[in-house]
Amino acid sequence: xxxxxxxxxxxALRIQKGLTQKExxxxxxxxxxxxxIEQGKVMPSKFTLEKLFGRLxxxxxxxxxxxxxxxxxxxxxxxxxxxxxxxxxxxxxAAKLLEFLESDTNFVTxxxxxxxxxxxxxxxxxxxxxxxxxxxxxLMEAIKITVPAYKExxxxxxxxxxxxxxxxxxxxxxxxxxxxxxxxxxxxxxxxENFEKRYMDVESKQSRYMPIIYNLTKYLGLADRHEExxxxxxxxxxxxxxxxxxxxxxxxxxxxxxxxxxLGDIESCKTLLTxxxxxxxxxERFENVKLMEEYxxxxxxxxxxxxxxxxxxRKT
Numbered sequence: 428x429x430x431x432x433x434x435x436x437x438x439a440l441r442i443q444k445g446l447t448q449k450e451x452x453x454x455x456x457x458x459x460x461x462x463x464i465e466q467g468k469v470m471p472s473k474f475t476l477e478k479l480f481g482r483l484x485x486x487x488x489x490x491x492x493x494x495x496x497x498x499x500x501x502x503x504x505x506x507x508x509x510x511x512x513x514x515x516x517x518x519x520x521a522a523k524l525l526e527f528l529e530s531d532t533n534f535v536t537x538x539x540x541x542x543x544x545x546x547x548x549x550x551x552x553x554x555x556x557x558x559x560x561x562x563x564x565x566l567m568e569a570i571k572i573t574v575p576a577y578k579e580x581x582x583x584x585x586x587x588x589x590x591x592x593x594x595x596x597x598x599x600x601x602x603x604x605x606x607x608x609x610x611x612x613x614x615x616x617x618x619x620e621n622f623e624k625r626y627m628d629v630e631s632k633q634s635r636y637m638p639i640i641y642n643l644t645k646y647l648g649l650a651d652r653h654e655e656x657x658x659x660x661x662x663x664x665x666x667x668x669x670x671x672x673x674x675x676x677x678x679x680x681x682x683x684x685x686x687x688x689x690l691g692d693i694e695s696c697k698t699l700l701t702x703x704x705x706x707x708x709x710x711e712r713f714e715n716v717k718l719m720e721e722y723x724x725x726x727x728x729x730x731x732x733x734x735x736x737x738x739x740x741r742k743t
Contacts, residue, residue, distance in 0.1 A: 433476070438465040440483040446586065451482060454573030455538055473499045474539040478573065481588030484625035502534055506543055513547060518554055525551065538572050539590070545569035546594050553601070563601050570594045579610075582617040587625065589635050592618055596639065599646075608650045615643045637667060637675035644682040653686035660686070677706040681719065688727065696727075701738040704731065 441451050441461075448461040455478045456464075456471065463469045464479075471479070505524055512521035525548055534540045549565035570577050574585060582595060595618050602611035619639050626636070640663035647656045660683035667676040680703050687696040700719065707715045723731040 433470065434465045434467040437461075437479060437483070440480075440485065441465075444483055444586070446483075450586070451479065454571075454575055455479060455482070472537065473503070474537050478539045478588055481590070482586045484586070498533060502528070502531075502540060506540075509547055513550060516554070518551060521547070522551055542569050542572045542590060542594075545572070546590070546597070550597065559601050559604050563598065563605075566594055566598050566601065570598070579614060579617075582614065583620040583624075585621065587618075587621055589626075589631065592622060592635060592639075596642065600642065603646055603649075608646065612643070612646050612650060612652075615639065615646065619643060632666065632670040633672045637663070637670075637672045637679075640666065641675055641678050641682070644679060644686075648682055648686050648689070651689070653689045656686040657683060657690075674710070677703045677710070677712075677715070680706075681715075685722070685726075693727075697734045697738055700731070701735050704735060 437451075441448070448458040448465075452458055452461040456475060460469070460471075464471055505528055509521050509524050509528075512518075512524070525544060528534050528540070528544055529548075535544065545565055546569045549562050549569065552565060553559070553562045567577075570591060573588070573591060585591070587595070595614065599611045599615040599618070602608075602614065619636075622631075622636055622639060626632070640659065644656050644659050644663065647653075647659065660679050663679040664676060664683070667673060667679065680699055684696045684699040684703060687693075687699065700723065704716065704719060707713075707719070720731045723729055723734060727734070
């Protein structure tokens, strides 16, 4: 994609979304720079383009033909590596890479990169036992890099990138751990509404929408709002099938089973738990199987194996 076409695309999408140049660039670049980009007078960095396309509600990977500098390629590879290390909970290695990037002046002067750094440092701080309030401070600092006037009550109306959504989702989780359940749930509902307004592509549904639904149904269940859990789980299960997000299908189904039990529908709960058990086994997610066994024993007062034997016998 040439620089003139890039600017034309950004301008067209901005107008389509009803954004001013100032609104599009807020926290990323100023309106003068947006104007120069749209006129084809300047080609922004890859990270800036990712932020702009993310705010416009489009997957930045669709524009991967834009060339990166060697330095940007190095930064991106390190960021990808950190994301994978955080996902697999290899905290020590993630911490070393974060420290390496923090010492890189060019990295920390880019808003998107600095936000990534603060976000993951905050997540890591929580994992190693930092106080939740301190973690929240880091997350708030991260979100205000690109949303300087951030207000909780306005989250559903912001033009959020996926990284910004991930930060706010994590903030919701911190509120829940601070026993501010309603605040956590309301914030996550706003993120869900924001996502539904902004993102329609399948990749986004798989990578960001399903985690939102999963966490929201989990929080609602812990807050004893089980009727809401059932309704939202049914929508989530349908979305998992529609967007081939099969990793989240058993997780959301498990949350539904828990609420069925709390509402007194024990038989439906057992049937669904059996389905979830075999799905986890098929996906070789044995840690999840262990958690299910603990739930069945501690909450239902029966072994998971007994439930499965009972259900299989009934079906045959």
